[in-house]
Amino acid sequence: MNTYTYEEIKEGQKESFEVTVTGEMLDSFCRITGDVNPLHKDAAYAKESGYEDRVAYGMLTASFMSSLAGVYMPGERSLIKEVHIKFAKPVFPGETISVEGEVKEKNDTFKMIVLKVTMRNDKGEKVLRGSMDIMIRE
DSSP, X not given: OOBOOTTTOOTTOEEEEEEEOOHHHHHHHHHHHOOOOHHHHOHHXXXXXXXXXXXXXXXXXXXXXXXXXXXXXXXXXXXXXXXXXXXXXXXXXXXXXXXXXXXXXXXXXXXXXXXXXXXXXXXXXXXXXXXEEEEEOO
């Protein structure tokens, strides 16, 4: 886990990690949220709907933004204040997602950063883009 202070962070600085989405993650997300939509639970239904497999919950994919902020940039001092998300492509079990954040702005008054977020699947296709306003706690 990173422990960046506000002063240590520079505009343009990047952090990234990879995560493989599994069927077990989809099942756990279903249990936690109660979202039983068959697109996420039933591979046959998803295929009949034109997808290659069960579709990962968009909010499961988006939840990796929390790991990006809380573990990587800035790490333990983070407090997410605002999130913007655009889902570009569906994610499927077995895909490895590259999660990258780049510091686009720093706000000295509030000790806050704007982190541009991009997620790509293992084919290099963008699956999510967004941004987070993150306060850096002392």
